[in-house]
Structure formats: C-alpha cells, structure tokens
Amino acid sequence: MVNISEGEERVEMKKKIVTFVGCQEVGKSSIISQIVYKVFPQTFHSELKDVCTYHRDDTLFEFRYTAPTEKNMSKHKMGESHLIIYVYAWDDPRSYRWIQKYLHLHPKGIPSLLVCNKIDLMGELGEIFLCNNHFGQERIYTSAKESKNISLLFDKIQSMETNDLAIQNKSCCVIL
Ligand SMILES: Nc1nc2c(ncn2[C@@H]2O[C@H](COP(=O)(O)OP(=O)(O)OP(=O)(O)O)[C@@H](O)[C@H]2O)c(=O)[nH]1
Ligand SMILES: [Mg+2]
DSSP states (O other): OEEEETTEEEEEEEEEEEEEEOOTTSSHHHHHHHHHHSOOOSSOOTTOOSEEEEEETTEEEEEEEEOOOTTTTSHHHHTTOSEEEEEEETTOHHHHHHHHHTGGGSOTTOOEEEEEEOTTHHHHHOSOOOOOOOSOSOEEEOBTTTTBTHHHHHHHHHHSOOOTHHHHTOEEEEEO
C-alpha cells in the first residue's frame, strides 16, 4: 500500500476470476447470489448477469458461470480463470456425471473445488444419490437455499492459492 498524498491512498488490488461450472438448475446463480448479496433469490436475480463482481479486502472477485460443454470448457474460455468451481446438485445424479464427463478438459494448473449443492433436500429425499469423488479435489457440501457452508466455500475461494495469472491481472483502485 503506498500513500500518494494526504487523504488519498493507492491500494493494489488483486483480481480473482472464479468460474462456476455446472449443469442447468444446480444452483450456480443462487450460490453466487448468497456470496454477493446474502440472499437466496426467490425468482430470477436480474442483477446477476453472466459476470458478477464482488470486492472483498484486497481482492476483486469476478464470478462467472457456465454450463459444462466442450466449447465452454475450451482453453480459450477457461484459461483465464484463476479458480474453477464444479457444481452439481445433491438430487440430480446427472449433474454430477455431466461435469465428470468434461473433467478431462479441465485446464492444467488451474486449481478447482467440487461443490455439492442443495443439501437441504437430503432430509426430504433421503440419501438418493451418494457419489464418489472422481475429481480428486476437495468437496464442499452447500445449500444456497439455507445458506449452509456458503461462507466456508467463500473462505476457500478467498484463501486458495492461484497461479501467476493473478499477478498479470492485477488492477488498481484508488480510495479517496
Ligand atoms: N432446495 C434447494 N433449491 C435450490 C438451491 N440452490 C438453488 N436452488 C433452486 O434451484 C433452481 C435453480 O437455481 P439457479 O441458482 O438458478 O441454478 P443455476 O445453476 O444458476 O441454473 P442455470 O442458470 O439455469 O444454469 C432454482 O429454482 C433455485 O431456487 C438449494 O441449495 N436448495
Ligand atoms: Mg444461473
């Protein structure tokens, strides 16, 4: 942090691009909404576009989300992410198998997390879907609806080491 002049402080901001990859309706937008707005949207969150930014401490998080397809998983699309979060829904085994199918396209060197969302449905539906973790990375169980483990997930997102891209993408912010 460098003082420029009285009343003006220049702060080096890091930028972290976090891409959520998951099938339709697994809860990607709801998780992002819980992180950024602390609400579970009852209807479509119009403020939540394809890209959503969130400033916390010295980091500007850019949350993106996309469906797992060959095109979306291409190096061109994913290569600039600092962190990739794979999301599936507890009540939808297909959503797990779908991300598993494209895992081989995961760009090398980019850290990732596996998120199993909608765990609030466990009580209602019982253990209908217990899957192994083929991904090898850490798995976090969340409920965007009940805000369970959302702060744990964000703590992970915040603390995970990212590669050198983070340095190249550094941006600046002037606080007056
Ligand atoms: N029970 C339960 N429902 C959830 C949870 N998270 C999301 N939902 C619901 O699941 C549906 C899809 O949620 P979204 O957040 O829109 O899912 P998405 O992955 O962004 O979906 P797309 O943008 O269509 O790909 C909505 O009806 C949400 O209310 C959760 O943790 N528990
Ligand atoms: Mg969405």
